[in-house]
Amino acid sequence: MIPGDFEYHRPNSIGEVVSLLSTHGDEARVIAGGHSLIPMMKLRLAAPEHLVDLQDVAGLVGVSEDGGAITIGAMTTQTELIASKVLAENCPIIREAALLIADPQVRYCGTLGGNVANGDPGNDMPALMQCLGATYLLQGPDGTREVDARDYYEAAYFTELKDGELLTGVRFEKPVVGHGYAYKKLKRKVGDYATAAAAVILSMNGGSCVSASIALTNVGDTPLYAQAASDALVGTALDAATIDQAVALAESITEPASDGRGPAEYRTKMAGVMTRRAIEEAKERAQ
Amino acid sequence: MSDAQTMTLEEREATLGGVGTARKRKEDVRFIQGAGNYVDDVKLPGMVFGDFVRSPYAHARIKSINAEAALAVPGVKAVLTAADLKPLNLHYMPTLAGDVQAVLAEEKVLFQNQEVAFVVADDRYIASDAAELVEVDYEELPPIVDAFKAMDEGAICLREDIQGKTEGAHGLRKHDNHIFEWEIGDLEGADKALADAEVTVKELITYQRVHPSPLETCASIASMDKIKGELTVYGTFQAPHVVRTVASLLSGIPEHKIRVIAPDIGGGFGNKVGVYPGYVCSIVASIVLGIPVKWVEDRIENLSATAFARDYHMTGELAATKDGKITGLKCHVLADHGAFDACADPTKWPAGFFNICTGSYDIPVAHVSVDGVYTNKAPGGVAYRCSFRVTEAAYMIERMIDVLAQKLEMDPAELRLKNFVQPAQFPYNSALGWEYDSGDYPTAMNQMMQAVDYAGLRKEQAEQRDKVARGESRSLMGIGVAFFTEIVGAGPSRNCDILGVAMFDSCEIRVHPTGSAIARLGTKSQGQAHETTYAQILATEIGIPSEDIGIEEGDTDTAPYGLGTYGSRSTPVAGAAAARVGRKIRAKAQKIAAHLLEVAEGDLEWEIDRFKVKGLPEKEATMKEIAWAAYNNLPEGMEPGLEAVDYYDPPNMTYPFGAYLCVIDIDIDTGESAIRRFYALDDCGTRINPMVIEGQVHGGLTEAFGIAMGQEIAYDELGNVQGASLMDYFLPTAVETPIWETDFTVTPSPHHPIGAKGVGESPNVGGVPAFSNAVIDAFSHLGVKHMPMPHTAWRVWKQCQELGLTK
Structure with a gap:
């Protein structure tokens, strides 16, 4: 050590x-x-x-609103995400997920950029960024470029980030007003990475789901955007059979490792349980 | 008139702060302000640092070691290997269990992370960098990971150093990988009881390999003064005096020229009883280099290489009548000791006091046999917050009682009540040879059942089971009952010694002229609040306020010889010495008081903090006055001063007991367990400090919770240790830790000077079966008899899945 x-x-x-x-x-x-x-x-x-x-580098901290978009600097800490009024009002799932990361001491230091940039499959924010459809802002010797969170992760610790590039922040469109959301994380104890976790954002109109986005944490060597599971919810009333189908679709894309949290089979099923619970809670929260 | 003369009796009692007072922990003042003095805080001039090269393999032959590149790193002082230690005959060291353990691996490595070379450098960074440069050429060998395969015919011999030796420290070895067989009880009688029984049950109950995992890892600093020929060793030692003796025997340095200092210790739980290669290497390096050498292990080293606990595979069998009277017990244990038998037990007890496994029950006949085997895992087998192998024994019997209750379709609490040793039977001689000193089990059990409304809980459980069956709930409720009897306070010299030194303990006291005192003891606190509670015992005996009595332990140059702190022995043994030393002081004080008051000794009576003349209450001499007189106004012929020493050889062990209950709610879909309620009634005899007892119970229950619900030092099939970090090894935080309800009864020990029995380990011993029984009880209506610990979410979920409960 x-x-x-x-x-x-x-x-x-x-x-x-x-x-x-x-x-x-x-x-x-x-x-x-x-x-x-x-x-x-x-x-x-x-x-x-x-x-x-990076701690003395100017311009990397803070949450800002620009019309319909929110930009978060890479050096913004989890504690700052939790305290942000802008996020609480517009995108409360970030606060909900950040509160499940490690413990307060870690959250005082740990940053959003550090959480998403390295491709550590255990981190919570990458799946959440995929769920939000976020874009990563990269700056390198040849200038700036943007990469979608859903395209950024290649394998564990392998990402689209090139040598010489820095991830300076993330940007995403605010989820629609009245959206439902939930981040459900199963873990062994405070400070642990997820056995499985699911991020869900959806919106309802007249009892029907009009948009849905599901992403999974730590059940593959990258975060997993559950496109098919998300699609399965849209246009339905989120009835039991639909949720069962979405859960099955979410489970089907997982490829978890067997480790101290449990064998792969268990972690796949837990991805399903977390997805189910997140959908149900998001449905309840949707207006 | 002094304050002491105007105070009421109650005020004087309060000022005294003696036995029974919830006195605040004196040592916490420094601990909670970060002002403790741990080994790593000790910095000696010119000190250098050691770090180990460790084996990546569980089993491999060492073909060569090349330290050239490491030695070339600037700042590297030395690289020690077995080849350097062998001429000193220090490449192996004796273990407490009569085996030897490699200090640095010679021809083979036998477990992953075994010590292979010791790099000494100017700082820890250089030592670590250089350790990476030591080239070791290994030839991998097939490992034995499964203890059940260790004695297979044709199994590879692990310990070539003792290959072919048929006689071990504890008798016959049946196989090259066999260490000992230990047997006690009446085999024929137990077999007959089982054969004749109306009902029998049999179950393999495994208590997984765990680790005590104190927050402070093991560490030592050796400082050899070559001019004076004196060696000073600072270390994380639960038993510093024994370390001095062993160091003298191993090194040849006379014992009076070795000073062992155990400063503040950040938790031990058995991890700091044994002697580790790091201690030996720091000593050898300091002797070689003539400068102080520090070794501090990191978390991974601590979890993977020092002192595991448990790893007992216990096959229990009970015989009983149809109406639930137990008629016999039989148990065979396959004990996985890892690569060396470094089990920390009294020397004659290779399986510790496992024969306490008849528990709290009046079982007429019993037999136990234990086979110890070598595997390619780290050595150890320490008593993790328990007396030697007592938690294993308690887990086995408390699980077996539940298994029997299920078979009999009887309530587990009722079955326990039916089989308890009754109060009138004490002192009780158990079928496996122990004499239980005192107990009142039915009272404790009934008090527990009333406190928790046991009948109400069972009713609620039945309703909850119906709800689950009807599909209205996804939560199973479990109720775990455990009633444990411990055996602590080792121990009487007739059956307890460590390498030949009888397991007495000691207290020495000096009362100063102004009426304060310093007492030193042979034990060593690792957080148990000895500075607080020993002073209370002494205060009550000698009438000097506990605030005015300093307590010191851990420096072999100043403290009297003692066997250290583990196995809940501090209060039963050193605490008894403290009481007795106080009585010696008081006896002399009485003579001085008689002189001061010009009366006969027999005319005096004791009252809190003074002697009074019977019938003349205004004539009195306070201990403060007597202390002063001890240095200037003595009866003729009396030696000045007020000092005493006592070495106490206990006549018997003490037998604390308790009734625990755990209510658990299990989420069928995730397998997560939520502890809804945990009630712990402890009877530790006379209660010295209720607040310290409560703290001990909270800590022990938290460890029991960790063990039962998550702790495991696991290995893969290649012998790679899994999850040796605090990310994977479950140390509960405040968030996971349940809320504890504590309660007590008081059944004093008849043979202990103040009737105290020891409490620190009870909650670990009783807690583990209570948690485990609760988890399994949640499934008992579905026919589940046993589930392996630790009861992690995935294992519990697997049980749900096997029962077809999951979606």
Whole structure:
């Protein structure tokens, strides 16, 4: 539990970060809240020779509204997400999910950017960003580009992020007013990653589901956007048979690992249970 | 007039803060302010740091070790391997169980993360970097992970160092991977009871491998002063005096030139009883280098390489009449000891006090046999917050009682009541050889059943089961009853020793002229509040306020020899020595008082904090006055000072007991268990500090909850240890921990000077079966007899799935 040797950098601007990352290539890693990277370094599973600390970089913190869209800076902490009035009013599922991440001490340091950028399948925010249809804002030596959260994850710890690029924030359209939502997470204890978790956002009109979005956490080597399960809900009254069908479709896309949380079979079924419970709660909350 | 003379009796009692007072824990003042002094806080001038190279394999032959690259790293002082230790005869060390354990692996590694080389460097970072550069060439061998396969014909011999040896420390070895067979009781009688019985039950009950997991990991600092020839060792030692003796025997350094200091310890729970390779390597490195060497293990090392607990596969059999009178017990245990038998038991007891497994019941005949085997897992077998193998025994019998109750279609509480040892039977001689000192089991059980409205709970459970059957609920309710009897306070010299040293304990006290005192004991607190409670025992005996009595332990240069703290022995043994040393002080004080008051000793009577002349209540001498007089105004011929020492060899163990009940609600769809209620009635005899007892019960129940519901040191088929981190190894946080209801009865021990029995481990011993019984009880109406621990959500869900309850 003793990390290897590294150089520590503390730049002030995104430009400097990108320059450092370009110079050092895959020997450099950015560090945001440090709550994923530092444990990996202590276990020597990660041994970056250059650590680029983002905490003095201007312009990476905060939640802002721009018409129908919300932008969140990469260095915004989970605690700040929980406290955000903008999110509470427009997108309360983020607060609900953030409250299920680790514990208060971790949430004071852990950031949204750190949670989504690295492709750690255990993290909660990636599936939530897929559920919201969010876009990741990336900046690199060649300028900025945007990648959909649903296209960003390739495999565990492998993402669309290229060498020299920094994830500076996320942006998503506000879910419609009166939408129903729920983030359901099964875990062994406080601080644990999900055995399985499901994010659901849907909207109802006259007893009929007009839009639905479902994504799953930690039941594959990437977050999973459950397109077919989402589609199955639209145009229905979310009756029992429909929910059963959506649950089965959600379960069918999972490929969980067997680990201390349980064998793969269990985790698949729990993805189903979490999906069911999230749909039911979202339905109740929808106006 | 002094305050002491104007105070009422009640005020004087309150000032005294003696036995029975809920005195605040004195040590917490420093602990909660981060001002404790743990081993890692100790920093000696010129100190360097050690780190281990550990085996990635569970079983492999070491073909070569090359430390050249490591030694070339600037700041690296030395790399020790077995080849360096062998000339000193230190490549193996003796274990408490009569085996030897490799300090650094010589020809083979026998478990994953076994110590292979010890790198010493200027700081921990350099040591870790260099450890990565030590090249070890391994040839992998097939591992034995399943204890049931260890003694298969043709099974690979794990311990080549003792291959072919048919005689072990505890008798015949039947196989190269066999350690011992230990047998007690009446086999023929037990077999006959089973053959003749109207009803019998048999069940394999496994108590999984767990780990005590104290928050502070193990650590040591050795400092060899080559000029003086003196060795000082700081370490996480539950038994510092024994460590000094062992260090002297191993190193050849005379015992008076070794000083062992156990500073503040951040939890032990049995993890810090044994001697680990890290301690030995830090000592050897310091002797070699002549400078202080510190070793502090990390969390993964602690969980994967030091001192597991349990790993007992227990096949229990009960014989009974149709109306529920138990007529016999038989139990065979397959004990997985890992690669070395480093079990921390009194030397003559290879399976500890497992023969307490007749429990709280009057079972006329019983037989127990235990086979210990080697596997490719870490060594250990420590008593994790329990007396030696007592929690295993309690788990077996308390599970078997429930299995029998189910077979008899009888309520498990009723079956227990029907078979209890009755109050009039004490002192009670059990079929397996123990003499229970005192107990009143029916009173405790009935008090518990009334407190929780047991009948009401069963009624509610029946209704809930109906609801589930009708599809109106997805929640199963379980009620777990456990009634345990412990055996603690090891122990009488006639049957308890550690490497030949009898398991007495000690207290030494000096009363200062101004009426305060310092007492030192041979035990060592790891958080049990000894500084608080020993002072209370002494206060009551000598009339000096507990606030004015300092307590010290853990420094072998100052404290009297003792066998340390584990197996709930501090109160039964050292606490008894404290009471007796106090009586010696009071006896001398009485002589001084008689002199001061110019009366005969027999004319005096004791009252809280002073002697009074019988019939002349205004004539009195307070202990404060007597303490002063002890240094300047003594009866003729009396030696000055007010000091005493007592070494106490207990006549018997003590037998705490308790009645626990757990109510659990199980979510059928996820398998999650919610503890709705947990009630714990403990009888630990005389209660020294009710608040400390309550804290001990809370802590022990929390550990029991962890064990029953989530803790497991598991291995895959290759012997890779699974989940040796606190992400996977379940230490409950405040969020998961249930709310505890505590209660008590008081049945003093007849042989202990103040009637106290010890309590720290009871809640672990009684808690585990209460949780487990509750989970299994939730399924008992569906025919489920047993479910393996830990009762994690997925295992419980699997049970639901097998019963066709899941969707």
